[in-house]
Amino acid sequence: MTEYRFAEQEPHEAGFADVYENEVSPFLKEMEILRTRSLAKRKLWVGIVIPLSAGLAFWSGMAVHPALAFFPLFLGFVLAFLLWVQRGDKVERAAAAFLPPVLCRFLGSMEMTREVPGGFMPLERLRDLRLLPHGSEANQSLAVTGQWRDVNYKVLSLTCRQRERDSEGDVRYHEVFSGILLQVDCPVDMPCTVFLRDFGETLNKVNKWSSPAVPPHRWEFADPGIENVFEVYSDDIDRASQHLGQNFPCKFIDMAKSFQGGREYCEAAFEGHDFYLALRLPHRFLGFNLGNDPLHLADEPIRRALADLVMPRRVIDMLLD
Template sequence: MAFVEKGGIDAGFAPIFAERIAPEIDRLEAERKALLSRARRNSLISLIVGLALAGGVIALWGASGGALVGAIIVAVIGVIGALVARSMQSAKWTGAVSETVMPPVCDFLGDVRHDRMAKDGFPVGTLRTLGMIGSYDSSTLRDRIEGTYRGIDYTLVEARLTRESRNNDNQKSTTTVFDGLLFRIALPAPAPTKILIARNHGMVGNALAGLFAGKSGRKMPKVDTGHPDFEAAFELHAEDPDVVPGFMPPRFLDNLVAIGEAEGGKKGAKGMLAAFFGEDFFLALERKEPFLEVAKLGQPIHGIDEVLHDVFDDLTIVRRIIDRLMDDVPRA
C-alpha cells in the first residue's frame, strides 16, 4: 500500500507512510476483525438476555398492562446494552488506529501534539464566562491538538457540551449546548479590551440573549462596526468600545467573516462565535462534520491512505484560520 500525496500539507509524507504506517496495516486489520467479532458476540448476548428477561416478566405476571410495560423496559435495556457493547469495541479500535497513525503525522508536521483523550483539557469555563457558550453541566472533550504555526501557539479540541433539566413531571432531558471545535490561538500582543463576537439572532433574539446573559459578554456595550457582512452574522460587544475600530479594522472584519464562511461547516458564519481576552483569541465552530475520524470498526483498514487525506485536512483548519488572522490567503 502506498500513500499518494496531493501536493498540499501532505507533500513528503509518502516515505513516512511507507516506513511507519504501511507495515502495521495487516496487524491492525487483524485487530479490527477480532474487535468486531467481540462486539457482535457481546451485542448478541445482551439482546438475548434482554429478550429472555422480557419474556420472563410476561410469563411471571401475565400480559397485563404493567407487565407489558416492564417487559418493554427490560427489552430496551437489552438493546441499549448491545449498543454499548459495540461502542466499547469501536472506541478500542479507534484508539488503536489513532495510536498508530497520529504520531507519524504529528512528527511529520513538526511542532504538533495530539491527545485523543484530551487529558489536558481546554479552558471551556473561560468561554462560558466570556459569553461564547451557554451554561452546561457535562463536557466531553477529545482529539486535543496543540502546536505552533508561524510562531503562534494554538490549541484546539473537539467538544460536546450538554445540560440536563427536568420538566414539571420530573422527567429528565438533555440539551446540547455546543457540539463542534474549540480553539485557543495566542495573540502577538494582548487585546486592548475584552471583546465578544456573538451570533446575530435578529433584534428580538439579541435582546432576549442579552436579557438572559447574566454577567456574560452580551452585557458589555454593543459596538456597531458599520460592516454589513459582519453585522449580518455577528453582534459585537466590548468592554471598551472606543478601542475596537483601531484593533479590528474593516479588513480584519472581512477575514473573520471569511473564517466563519470557510470553516463553519454547513452553518457557515452562523456557526461561529469568538472572543478576544488578554493574550488569547478564542474561537468556537459548531460543526457536525467528523473531526480526525481515523477509522470505523465496520470498515477495513486498507483504505487508511484515503482517510489520512481527511486527517491532514482537519489538521490544516487551524493553519487556515491563523493565515486569515494574519491577513494572508490560507496556505494550506
C-alpha cells in the same frame, strides 16, 4: 493483493505518502487481520444467538404461555445488535492511540494529549463571554498545543451538554456544542471584544441582559452582511477598530463556512493577548471511525485528521494575512 496507499492531494500532505508506507500501512495491515478475525467471531456468535433465542421463544410460547415468546426474541436481538455494532471497537481504540502521534510528528511543531491538563482553557470565562453555551457541562476529549508562523496556539476538543428536566421531572441531557476551542496568542494587548451570533433585535437584548460579563459597548459595522451575522461588543470600540478594522469580521464568516459545514457564523473573542475561537464541527475532531470498513480504505479518515490538525494553522493564516 490489496494496496495500502496514500495519494497526496493538499499542500500540507506533501511527503506523507512515505510516512504512510513506512509507519501507517504496517499498522493498518496488522489491524486488518485483527478486524477480520473479530468480525468472523462476531458473525459466529450472532449466528448462534439468533437461532438460540428463536428456539427459546418457540419453546416458551408453546410450553408456558404465548406472551413469553417475546422476551427471548427481544433479548436475543438486543445481544446480536450489540455484538454487531461493537465489532470495530478494538481497532478504533488502537487507531486512536497510534495514529495521532504519527500525524503530529509528520506535521511538526505540535503535541497532542488525551489527558487534558486542568485549566488548559478558561472555560468558565468563555461561558461568561457566550463563546460556549451558558450553564453547559463540558466533556474535554483531547488537547493540542503547537506553533505556526511564530504564533503559539492551543486546541481543545470538547462537547457541551445542558441538563434539563422534562414535563415529568426526568433529567435529560441535550448536546449544545460539539467541536473545538482554539486559543491563539495575540501580538497586541486587545480590549475585550466578542463576536456573537445575531439572533435578531429582541433576542439580542435578552441575551445581552442575561450576560453581564459581555462588554458593554455595541460595535456597529457599515457592511450589512456583517451586521446580519454578528453582534459585536467591546470594552473599547476605538482601540478595537484601530487594530481590527471594519472588515475584520469577514474573516470569521470565511472561517465558519470553511470549517463548520457551511454555517456563516462562529463565536470569537479577543481579550488581552489572547484570541479565542469556537468552531462547531460537522465531525468528531481527530475521529477515525476505522473499525467497520476494510483498512485499505483508511486514507480518507487519515486525510481528514490531517486537515483537523492544520485547522489552527489555517486560522492563523486567515488572521494574519
